[in-house]
Amino acid sequence: MPYHLFKCSECIPEREKHAVIKGHGEDLTSALPLGYLNTIPGSITERGCAYCGAKHVIGTPMKDVIHISHGPIGCTYDTWQTKRYLSDNDNFQLKYTFATDMKEKNIVFGAEKMLKQNILEAFKAFPNIKRMSIYQTCASALIGDDINAVAQEVMEEMPDVDIFVCNSPGFKGPSQSGGHHTICIAWFKDKVGTVEPEITSDYVINYVGEYNIQGDEEVMCNYFRKMGIQVLSTFTGNGSYDDLRAMHRAHLNVLECARSSEYLCNELKKKYGIPRLDIDGFGFEPLALSLRKVGLFFGLEDKAQAIIDEETAKWKPELDWYKERLRGKKVCLWPGGSKLWHWAHVIHEEMGVEVVSVYTKFGHQGDMEKGISRCEEGALAIDDPNELEGLEAMEMLKPDIIFTGKRPGEVAKKIRVPYLNAHAYDNGPWKGWEGWVRFARDIYNAIYSPLHQLALLDISKDEIPTDKGFATRRMLSDVNLTEEVRSSTTLREYTGKFDCLPDYTKTKNDPLPKKVLSGAA
Numbered sequence: 409m410p411y412h413l414f415k416c417s418e419c420i421p422e423r424e425k426h427a428v429i430k431g432h433g434e435d436l437t438s439a440l441p442l443g444y445l446n447t448i449p450g451s452i453t454e455r456g457c458a459y460c461g462a463k464h465v466i467g468t469p470m471k472d473v474i475h476i477s478h479g480p481i482g483c484t485y486d487t488w489q490t491k492r493y494l495s496d497n498d499n500f501q502l503k504y505t506f507a508t509d510m511k512e513k514n515i516v517f518g519a520e521k522m523l524k525q526n527i528l529e530a531f532k533a534f535p536n537i538k539r540m541s542i543y544q545t546c547a548s549a550l551i552g553d554d555i556n557a558v559a560q561e562v563m564e565e566m567p568d569v570d571i572f573v574c575n576s577p578g579f580k581g582p583s584q585s586g587g588h589h590t591i592c593i594a595w596f597k598d599k600v601g602t603v604e605p606e607i608t609s610d611y612v613i614n615y616v617g618e619y620n621i622q623g624d625e626e627v628m629c630n631y632f633r634k635m636g637i638q639v640l641s642t643f644t645g646n647g648s649y650d651d652l653r654a655m656h657r658a659h660l661n662v663l664e665c666a667r668s669s670e671y672l673c674n675e676l677k678k679k680y681g682i683p684r685l686d687i688d689g690f691g692f693e694p695l696a697l698s699l700r701k702v703g704l705f706f707g708l709e710d711k712a713q714a715i716i717d718e719e720t721a722k723w724k725p726e727l728d729w730y731k732e733r734l735r736g737k738k739v740c741l742w743p744g745g746s747k748l749w750h751w752a753h754v755i756h757e758e759m760g761v762e763v764v765s766v767y768t769k770f771g772h773q774g775d776m777e778k779g780i781s782r783c784e785e786g787a788l789a790i791d792d793p794n795e796l797e798g799l800e801a802m803e804m805l806k807p808d809i810i811f812t813g814k815r816p817g818e819v820a821k822k823i824r825v826p827y828l829n830a831h832a833y834d835n836g837p838w839k840g841w842e843g844w845v846r847f848a849r850d851i852y853n854a855i856y857s858p859l860h861q862l863a864l865l866d867i868s869k870d871e872i873p874t875d876k877g878f879a880t881r882r883m884l885s886d887v888n889l890t891e892e893v894r895s896s897t898t899l900r901e902y903t904g905k906f907d908c909l910p911d912y913t914k915t916k917n918d919p920l921p922k923k924v925l926s927g928a929a
């Protein structure tokens with residue numbers, strides 16, 4: 409029986425159906441962990457709420473927008489310090505956090521007037537920003553404030569502003585995933601089709617489900633530009649509000665994170681007939697395949713292949729340097745919804761690390777199925793784990809590193825397991841060929857950090873060894889390598905810059921290659 413009941417959860421036997429160990433020859437069709445269900449009482453979840461999914465994951469990466477939470481200030485926690493969604497307008501959307509800060513008296517007497525006053529004050533404080541998103545929370549939903557009516561009133565008084573309202577209170581669904589769905593549908597219904605864009609190429613895409621974590625979007629758009637493709641909008645990382653209102657004019661939706669925003673692509677397909685093409689910007693092979701697919705769609709295969717050849721030749725020796733040193737290292741892959749299947753096989757194939765566990769807090773069963781199918785036998789798959797289960801899993805599996813978010817990551821550090829922040833990574837971009845090498849470098853740096861030599865000592869009990877000296881990262885990683893690998897002149901460490909983004913963005917405003925008219929030779 410592949411289901412797995414954690415010892416710490418024996419008092420919550422329903423949890424058994426939420427964890428599975430992949431056994432020999434099993435295809436898991438009869439034993440997928442349950443997923444996207446309400447958290448079982450007694451299990452303290454680490455999920456986000458539906459408001460969080462709508463605002464913090466999808467809404468706030470939009471760059472030229474004042475994002476207001478209509479609710480208590482505590483709901484706005486996830487901002488600059490936890491989400492590294494960069495933008496090229498000096499990170500306006502991350503620098504400022506707006507909330508109406510509802511109190512008890514607003515619950516009793518209503519908060520619509522206060523909301524209107526907040527909207528007017530915010531536009532006055534930032535006169536260059538003319539776009540706004542307002543997010544409902546549990547509190548404003550429960551008292552029935554009509555946010556749409558307030559927004560409409562303001563738009564009639566201030567014709568140069570436009571406001572989007574997202575009614576996705578925390579309780580709307582079992583996890584943040586409910587909020588992803590709500591905001592996608594709301595944006596599609598209320599805003600798509602309300603602006604007509606300038607079309608400058610015969611090849612026009614929306615880049616959907618890309619949140620520009622540490623510059624990923626800018627790396628990917630650089631490739632599209634090189635192929636002569638106009639990126640009409642990005643939903644939503646580094647995305648502009650008005651560009652996103654014009655999504656209906658694209659020829660193709662290129663979808664990165666299917667878990668968070670496939671809903672929008674599906675609506676665009678139904679109403680406007682725009683096809684959806686799923687891609688993956690992580691890893692040499694998945695990225696190459698993705699650019700080939702986009703190239704094939706537009707008849708730009710040669711341009712895609714030229715990029716693939718150039719980038720692979722440049723970065724493969726560096727990826728292989730890390731692969732030699734990461735081979736056999738064990739990782740718990742505990743990110744959000746789709747990264748568990750975007751990464752599971754490719755980190756194994758291209759970096760040599762072994763995925764011993766996957767988990768998701770908000771993924772659905774389909775995400776689990778894809779993730780598990782890409783893991784090796786013995787991998788432990790967990791849906792919506794609580795903190796104690798996470799600890800027990802780490803004790804059992806003894807990973808060399810975990811990729812996860814801040815909350816479980818800080819717990820891992822306490823038991824001396826290094827972690828990389830897989831939700832909002834700190835040293836990205838990790839997409840693109842160079843980005844993938846940066847990811848390998850970050851894994852290497854975390855696993856072999858000399859800090860662990862001290863972290864593993866209990867200074868209250870252990871003798872401090874005085875005969876070993878201090879081993880550098882390189883001494884630790886190379887100890888079991890063959891002389892041939894150690895002294896290879898082909899393989900090399902990452903040679904890129906500390907901040908590689910300017911190299912990708914410097915041609916950003918150059919005109920696209922001359923427009924090729926459809927059917928022209």
Ligand code: SF4
Nearest residue numbers: 457459483545546578
């Ligand atoms: S669950 Fe409700 S109260 Fe809690 S953060 Fe989410 S919206 Fe705010």
